[in-house]
Amino acid sequence: MQELSTVADVVAASDADPQCTWAAQGLHGDGRAWEHDGGVAVACPRLCGQDRIVVRGAAAAAVRLVREAIDALGPGFVLIGDPPLMGGLLARMRWLEPSSFFGWMDSTKRPRHQRVHSVRWLARGEWHAASEVLDAAAHSELVRPWLPGIRRWAGITDAQGRLTCTAADAWSVPGLGFMAGLAVLPEARGFGQGRDMVTFVLEALLAVNGRAALMTDDIDSTESRIIANLGLSGRQQQILRVKSAGAALAS
Numbered sequence: 001m002q003e004l005s006t007v008a009d010v011v012a013a014s015d016a017d018p019q020c021t022w023a024a025q026g027l028h029g030d031g032r033a034w035e036h037d038g039g040v041a042v043a044c045p046r047l048c049g050q051d052r053i054v055v056r057g058a059a060a061a062a063v064r065l066v067r068e069a070i071d072a073l074g075p076g077f078v079l080i081g082d083p084p085l086m087g088g089l090l091a092r093m094r095w096l097e098p099s100s101f102f103g104w105m106d107s108t109k110r111p112r113h114q115r116v117h118s119v120r121w122l123a124r125g126e127w128h129a130a131s132e133v134l135d136a137a138a139h140s141e142l143v144r145p146w147l148p149g150i151r152r153w154a155g156i157t158d159a160q161g162r163l164t165c166t167a168a169d170a171w172s173v174p175g176l177g178f179m180a181g182l183a184v185l186p187e188a189r190g191f192g193q194g195r196d197m198v199t200f201v202l203e204a205l206l207a208v209n210g211r212a213a214l215m216t217d218d219i220d221s222t223e224s225r226i227i228a229n230l231g232l233s234g235r236q237q238q239i240l241r242v243k244s245a246g247a248a249l250a251s
Helices: 007-013 018-028 059-073 083-092 124-136 193-209 222-228
Strands: 002-004 032-036 039-047 050-056 078-081 096-107 150-157 163-170 177-184 212-216 233-242
Touching: 002 007, 007 018, 007 032, 007 039, 018 032, 018 039, 018 050, 018 096, 018 212, 032 059, 039 059, 050 059, 050 083, 059 083, 078 083, 083 096, 083 233, 096 222, 124 150, 124 163, 124 177, 150 193, 163 193, 177 193, 193 212, 193 222, 212 222, 222 233
Parallel strands: 050 078, 177 212
Antiparallel strands: 002 032, 032 039, 039 050, 078 233, 096 212, 096 233, 150 163, 163 177
């Protein structure tokens, strides 16, 4: 078991895995990372609104990595990885339980789409309107304006100047720009605003970082298929949680 102290160490140990690179931003603060027998675990608190540990490698190595990470950081962190690996952890560590799935999508190429709506970066005084769109769209509470890590919000407005679609450049790191908070008002859906927003934000992130990424609710969802048609590739990810506060330390 070896602890990794720099982002470069994580990139090398994970073969430049995009999600590990993203989580490695925690090493500039309270995050930590380890490698063992070809596997890696990268922990970052408050990443996209949640304490996360990204795990890669074989199950045998991941068991030691996960135990080290949970013992060091506590049971409040969720574990993230490929479903086969997460299944291996569930079989070996009975104090873990499955939570949910999501899709991770990224690309190094400009989206294959020509925008028809005008998209712009919002002034900070307009961020309250982005929050209203997120609320109306019933978006996850994990992404909201003014959270630590949010850099800027983009928006599309209608003819009356009302914000109808928004998304954020948030938790981006050198080498990987991240888009979060994509939301469209229910009455504005079906007109391509989401595609235009994704294209605008990803183009901006790619220009600075060379790779851009986002998360979707599920890799097989309609949203994921639409985004894949823009040229992004995706992988299904599973989230595990510690069953109770004392279970990890008691096992």
